[in-house]
Amino acid sequence: MTRILALTVLLVACNSSPEDDVIDSADDSGAAAVETCDNGVDEDGDSLIDCADDDCAGDASCAWPLAIATDITLAFDANALAKLGGASDCTTRVTSDMDVLYPNDCAECDRIYTGTLAYPSDDCPADPNGPRPTTGKYGVVFTSATTWKIYWVNQGTWTEMGDATDDGSTYTYTANEPVNYEGTEVGSLATTAKYSAL
Numbered sequence: 001m002t003r004i005l006a007l008t009v010l011l012v013a014c015n016s017s018p019e020d021d022v023i024d025s026a027d028d029s030g031a032a033a034v035e036t037c038d039n040g041v042d043e044d045g046d047s048l049i050d051c052a053d054d055d056c057a058g059d060a061s062c063a064w065p066l067a068i069a070t071d072i073t074l075a076f077d078a079n080a081l082a083k084l085g086g087a088s089d090c091t092t093r094v095t096s097d098m099d100v101l102y103p104n105d106c107a108e109c110d111r112i113y114t115g116t117l118a119y120p121s122d123d124c125p126a127d128p129n130g131p132r133p134t135t136g137k138y139g140v141v142f143t144s145a146t147t148w149k150i151y152w153v154n155q156g157t158w159t160e161m162g163d164a165t166d167d168g169s170t171y172t173y174t175a176n177e178p179v180n181y182e183g184t185e186v187g188s189l190a191t192t193a194k195y196s197a198l
């Protein structure tokens with residue numbers, strides 16, 4: 001009897017394939033790996049990440065863009081510029097094609113994006129605080145089909161910028177805000193920011 005049991009154990013061991021081992025180990029942990037569709041990680045090991053993985057077909061997050069184009073115009077008024085070393089109204093336009101960035105370090109945001117900034121037109125004086133930034137980073141909350149809430153990094157902290165509303169193919173944010181210098185309001189800045197899926 002002992003020899004028969006030993007032979008049975010040996011046959012079972014020989015019939016165990018690598019696939020069985022994978023299934024067994026998954027069973028041992030309680031569940032097989034499931035692809036999460038918005039984190040930039042290939043959880044189930046099929047080399048397909050997030051929306052590229054068939055497991056994410058139909059997932060809501062895959063309806064969101066993986067890349068966006070930004071086109072932002074900053075228009076300063078002359079009063080503000082006189083105090084900052086400039087003499088007349090001026091406009092800086094800054095654009096960027098941005099890709100989704102992982103990990104998402106903006107707790108409020110559905111996604112964050114980053115990209116290299118370009119300045120297709122810029123007739124404003126140099127910033128006394130340093131050169132123009134070369135990299136941009138934005139966060140987005142997909143509030144509804146027609147509204148994105150935009151976040152940006154202000155002095156190291158993610159800060160809500162405001163709502164960008166769909167005007168057909170582009171989400172647009174506009175604002176006209178005071179410019180303060182050394183605690184005094186010296187003028188205003190009109191911002192028009194456009195975001196669209198790539």
Ligand SMILES: [Ca+2]
Pocket residue numbers: 035036037038039040041042043049050
């Ligand atoms: Ca994933």
Ligand SMILES: [Ca+2]
Pocket residue numbers: 035041042043044045046047048049050053
């Ligand atoms: Ca995968």
